[in-house]
Amino acid sequence: MNYYLDNPILKQQFSHSLMEKIVKLKEKNFEYAKEVSIAPLNFEDALDSYDKVLEIIGEICGDIIAPNAERVDLEGPHLENGRVVYAKGTQENLKALTDAKLFGMSLPYKYNGLNFPMIPYVMAAELVSRADGGFANIWGLQDCAETIHEFASEEIKNEFLPRINEGATCSMDLTEPDAGSDLQAVQLKATFDETSDCWRLNGVKRFITNGDADIKLVLARSEEGTKDGRGLSYFVYDKRDNAVIVRRLENKLGIKGSPTCELVFKNAPAKLVGDRRMGLIKYVMSLMNGARLGIGAQSVGIAEAAWQEAHKYAQEREQFGKPINTFPAVYEMLHNMRAKIDAARAILYETARCVDIYKLLQEVAKERPLTPEERTEMKYYNKLADALTPMLKLMASEFCNQICYDAIQVHGGTGYMKDFPVERMYRDARITSIYEGTSQLQVVAAIRPVINETYSSLIEIFEKTELPQEFEHVKFELNTMRALYEHARKSVSNMNSEEMLDLHARRLVEMAAYIIMTYLLLFDALRCSSLKDSVNHFLRYGKAVCVGHLEYIRSDACE
Ligand SMILES: Cc1cc2nc3c(=O)[nH]c(=O)nc-3n(C[C@H](O)[C@H](O)[C@H](O)COP(=O)(O)OP(=O)(O)OC[C@H]3O[C@@H](n4cnc5c(N)ncnc54)[C@H](O)[C@@H]3O)c2cc1C
Known part of the structure; x- marks a missing residue:
């Protein structure tokens, strides 16, 4: 089984209009190809290389990591004289990924990396998480190499970075x-x-x-x-x-x-x-932003795995003489699960693109002065990445928990038993909304772009996008949701109380999130028609949340 090839929705991320710009920046206009044998010659060559590597990862995920997951969950690591010994399956997973040179994917060529942008790297993280959410942590901590690369001295970089590709964790x-x-x-x-x-x-x-x-x-x-x-x-x-x-x-x-x-x-x-003195203020903040993107990928991966299990089970299980997926209560659950995954994935890759562009322009700035346009662009994407990252972490991790909960519900009593993998996924999902900053802390970060209107400005840009006739109703509903959001923002602001702002912060962030994520999902659907159903389900679901949240805030304002 290949986890990359069996999910064609993933590939459409490579057809996004910003992809060519990202690849050109990463490959220095394909200058690397003159010196490095594995560097791509042009955009198509780069996409081909991402595709091939993801195919290998997809195969390792499907054939090694996922089949090992249950055994690893049972055995776990243990301590020997103050040292950790991984479960046997974990050791096999690490060997497979190290042998395939899949550590240090985003590191530059000179440190033996593959010089991949965030999009294929995040996709790999999603695939590994789908195979085993726990193992994804060990593999995903290669993010630390990014921080070393960005902030450490040449001496430290030369000492530590080449070891990552050899499998140093x-x-x-x-x-x-x-x-x-x-x-x-x-x-x-x-x-x-x-x-x-x-x-x-x-x-x-x-x-x-x-x-x-x-x-x-x-x-x-x-x-x-x-x-x-x-x-x-x-x-x-x-x-x-x-x-x-x-x-x-x-x-x-x-x-x-x-x-x-x-x-x-x-x-x-x-x-x-x-x-x-810059440890927390600068470096940890940067590392955490990268890690939060990683938890976004982990959440989408675990949720995808749970949905696949629930979807399959609902087709096979019969009650009252028919498959359970013919009951509205069951298929509604499945549709909402699917829509939440697709929407979370849409914001995941959008955030990755923003991070890519601003960080790559920062790299360019180390070598030559940026043009005024490049400088504006770097600032814009930096601001957007900072605003989208906590929103992604909050929504993807909470959705992941809800989806795994529903996956057990679709299985009924069987889902509660250790015989089916959804029981493990439900347990694995729980941490996603706690580490790398709890959901409450993501709201603390995301309320700033609510107040300084970064989200409102982004929505305004989205509103100007020309859409085909078949999506006019989506635009109409999104305009209504935007009006509800702005109304809620004003109501809370009129309360003139920091405490009331803190109290309603999550409602405001979620309202902004449903609007932004529906737009992003809609844009994905323009390139991939199989996402159309998810757009309609997510829109309906999100509008209901916005109506409910505004009503709650209003009733508080009236008291
Ligand atoms: C399995 C696991 C793996 C981990 N891995 C790592 C790791 O690799 N490296 C690492 O450094 N750490 C790691 N952590 C730690 C993790 O990041 C922290 O547990 C997390 O940030 C929360 O901190 P805490 O547990 O002290 O909870 P507390 O900070 O005590 O929070 C308790 C509750 O209070 C809420 N709260 C706290 N402050 C606020 C606030 N200002 N506003 C609103 N609500 C608030 C929280 O949301 C939470 O609900 C890991 C934790 C776990 C469980």
Whole structure:
């Protein structure tokens, strides 16, 4: 089974009008092809290369990772003398992906990467997550390499980045017992050791995914006496220095194959990434934005897997003399699940495109001054990426949970049993709305673009798009939803209360999200007609949410 080839909807992302621009920027107008044998010669060649690599990943997902998932869930990793030993299936998965050179996909050629843009990389993350949501974490933490590449010195880059392609795994060590959502409270201590001319880390981190990784990015307090985020710096640690012990492996609800570790740093030597004091403010924010995109992909992947299972089961299972998918209550569930996945996927790839363009222009700016148009473009896509990322993380992860819940419901009692994979998927889904910033924290980030009207301006741009006659009704309904959203925004603003704004923030963000996601899904449907049904289902569902949310806000305003 090939997870890439069996889902033709994915490929349409490559026919988006921005794709050629992204590929040209990434390949430096195909200059790399003169020096690097694997670099594409032109746009078509690049698409062909993404296609081939995704086909290989799709095959590994379908033939190795997915069949291993149940066994990995049962066995999980274990600790031996303070070191993590992965489940056997996890080791097989890692070997297959390392042998196929699928670590470091987005890294530049000079670090043995494939120099892929975000779109094919995010697609690969979606496929791996569909195969096994827990394993996707271990593979997806290669995101850390992006942060090293973006902010570390040449020396650090040359030391660590080529190892990624050889299968070195990464971890992102931020959370501590007293610093979860509030990372400004991080206490792990970093002191500069003059004798050995390096930084030393001391303290405890908890809930660290893949905490025994080869390469660790660690947030630590380098400025003595400080209490907030401005006293934190970012460090890279090499496992071969043997100064971090895994004290405990968490026993948890889902993603059982993904080791969640409590770590003790004992005088651990580390290197500073970028500038002191910028750890949280700049580097972690950037890393988290990338990781949130990754959780978006993980959510879509798990949800796709759950839908496939539910869809198949509903065709085969008969009650009252007919297949259960002929009952409106069941097919409505399936339609809504499908529509939510397609809409989440639409915002996932749109966000990836925005990240690609602004980051690639940032890279260009390191080599030559940008033209005024390029500068404007970079700022525009940066702002959009910042606005869409929390919206994506919020909506995709919440949808993933709802879809897995419904997937069990479609299975009835059978779904509750360990005999069917939806039980595992339901458990795996639960974490997506918690880590990399809970849903509540995504709302804290996404309420800003509600207030400063970034979402409203984006919707205005969407409204100007010419649409074929068959979608006129969609446009009409979206105009109505926009009016409801603006009305809700005004009502909350008229309350003149920070607390009321916090209280209704999620409702406002969700209203904006349903409008933006319906538009993005509609644009996908223009390139891929099989998405038309999802547009209509998502539109109806989203309008009902908007009406309900406005009514709730109104009743609060009247009290
Ligand atoms: C399986 C797993 C893997 C993880 N992997 C990693 C990892 O690799 N690296 C890493 O650094 N961390 C990791 N984490 C930690 C994870 O990111 C945190 O658990 C998460 O950010 C929430 O922090 P907390 O658990 O301390 O909850 P708290 O911050 O204590 O939150 C508790 C509740 O309060 C709410 N809340 C808190 N502040 C606000 C606010 N300002 N406004 C509204 N609501 C608020 C939250 O939404 C939540 O509902 C992992 C956690 C788990 C469970």
